[in-house]
Amino acid sequence: MDKRFIYNTFILCFLAMTSIAQNIQLPAPQKDGGKSISYCLQNRKSTKEYSAKKLSDQQISNILWAAYGFNRADKRTVPSAMNCQEFTLYVFLPTGIYRWNDKTNELVQLAKGDHRNVAGKQDYVALAAMNIVYVADYLKMESIDANSRSNMAYADCGFIAQNVYLQCASENLGCVIRGYVDKDLLTKTLNLKSTEHVILSQSVGGMK
Numbered sequence: 001m002d003k004r005f006i007y008n009t010f011i012l013c014f015l016a017m018t019s020i021a022q023n024i025q026l027p028a029p030q031k032d033g034g035k036s037i038s039y040c041l042q043n044r045k046s047t048k049e050y051s052a053k054k055l056s057d058q059q060i061s062n063i064l065w066a067a068y069g070f071n072r073a074d075k076r077t078v079p080s081a082m083n084c085q086e087f088t089l090y091v092f093l094p095t096g097i098y099r100w101n102d103k104t105n106e107l108v109q110l111a112k113g114d115h116r117n118v119a120g121k122q123d124y125v126a127l128a129a130m131n132i133v134y135v136a137d138y139l140k141m142e143s144i145d146a147n148s149r150s151n152m153a154y155a156d157c158g159f160i161a162q163n164v165y166l167q168c169a170s171e172n173l174g175c176v177i178r179g180y181v182d183k184d185l186l187t188k189t190l191n192l193k194s195t196e197h198v199i200l201s202q203s204v205g206g207m208k
């Protein structure tokens with residue numbers, strides 16, 4: 001076989017492999033065990049200094065399930081105004097940006113590479129192992145008066161964030177919820193529709 005043909009085939013295969021999105025199938029979340037609710041409440045706190053340690057897929061799965069997973073066939077670990085369930089969770093890891101498919105527990109890769117700094121304006125954001133961006137689709141909130149949608153989305157997001165705080169306390173991880181984000185940049189980066197709104201962002205990672 002011609003050397004040039006082999007070389008070109010190799011390059012094409014390499015390009016194809018590196019351009020294919022690398023989704024992550026997370027393990028099933030651990031739904032029992034963990035620390036007591038009193039321990040988690042006693043240890044809940046915001047962390048703004050993070051170690052370089054990565055999170056395991058199991059830790060990511062546990063955190064996302066606590067945040068917004070299903071605990072019944074069609075309802076979740078958090079309440080939701082008028083049961084609109086308007087949130088999508090976007091996950092920023094050192095390996096890329098992902099949309100969490102809450103039904104299959106898969107992280108669907110949207111972009112490769114480390115874009116953690118896009119998830120907030122403060123220095124610690126890019127150092128935290130994971131940043132979650134909470135996006136509400138107001139199209140799913142049509143049963144709520146248009147003037148109240150934003151208030152309800154922020155209220156719903158508070159429950160999500162608090163679950164992450166408690167799960168992090170249980171796993172001895174740090175986290176902090178954040179309103180200080182560049183919403184325009186996130187909207188562009190995540191290619192959001194006009195009905196989708198960035199509400200808050202939350203950093204999670206090992207504590208220093």
Ligand SMILES: Cc1cc2nc3c(=O)[nH]c(=O)nc-3n(C[C@H](O)[C@H](O)[C@H](O)COP(=O)(O)O)c2cc1C
Nearest residue numbers: 044045046047048120122176177178179180181200
């Ligand atoms: C709605 C909301 C928005 C917040 N926004 C930010 C933020 O943009 N940046 C930040 O570093 N911390 C943010 N925080 C975290 C607060 O700074 C933190 O909760 C507060 O200092 C109390 O500390 P504690 O959570 O350890 O009790 C926010 C907290 C809430 C509830």
